Amino acid sequence: MPPLPTHLHLTLPDWVAPQVAAWPQAPDDPARMRLVLGLAREHVERDCGGPFAAAVFAEGRAVAVGVNRVLPEKNSLLHAEILAIMLAERHYASHDLGIPDLPRLELVCSCEPCAMCLGAILWSGLGRVVSGALREDAEQAGFDEGPVFPASHRYLEARGVELVHGVLREEAREVLALYRRRGGCLY
């Protein structure tokens, strides 16, 4: 038997941080979504992975971002939201992004979170999630969202998580369509 794997080293593509460092302050949901969709689009155009991006914002500034790294990292769990949340927790050195010492943090995702990411959002303590494309848009593009039901959203809302859906939906659908047009792999 080969030795048991004990380490994981996960990274964003090199081009992401310089691009995000140049983002302006984004005062509202559409402004933040536009930045995240730009990141998702560039990710697709560079053939870096699935057509999804996400960012954690504090007062309109991105403190952590993620892009879908499933195929390049050979890791089925590396959805954009998972990376953005893990990196935000690293940024603040806290497993709870909802503690009062921190600014009010929001997750902005190019598409509605799947079942895994919805659970991850709950555990992260994030209080607000803004998404672009809807579940049916993802499914139409060939991506499964997993066991997410209306009761799943209500479960998070009952625990104080505000969920906002469909911000810049058309632009968000267009990123998914771009991926399909370029022959992007479905997994």
Place this chain on the structure above:
Amino acid sequence: MPPLPTHLHLTLPDWVAPQVAAWPQAPDDPARMRLVLGLAREHVERDCGGPFAAAVFAEGRAVAVGVNRVLPEKNSLLHAEILAIMLAERHYASHDLGIPDLPRLELVCSCEPCAMCLGAILWSGLGRVVSGALREDAEQAGFDEGPVFPASHRYLEARGVELVHGVLREEAREVLALYRRRGGCLY
């Protein structure tokens, strides 16, 4: 602003790999669960994190394991199942653990997977999941499982994932109780 975080380095505690390397071949579900519960118990006794462990087995041999690293890594997503799946995908260099080139892989977890981990299991391609403590045992010990409904399990089963619950349940509950007796942190 501090620079955007771009890297994550995740590790198992040093003592885990040597211990797992000494595991015997485990021919059936109870034998595998006993090994995973031993890992969870030692994790608690060493004050390494939450009272949960998981392992991916190929023909009775562990190829990857995980323990709950939420508190020590300050990362709310590092459930035992997440680490075990990510490390198994690293081991096989594949984002899909269900491809025919691989042996039949099973995930054995000390407790029923939460909403996030259930989604992760679906994306991993794993075909069989065996768990010990039930949702109500975790809740009784103070841990939330998130939005998991009977329909969530049916969703996975309809996609070919076999879910086996409550194997060595009493021993699995005892690990959760041990954590509580030692004053383990709930998060």
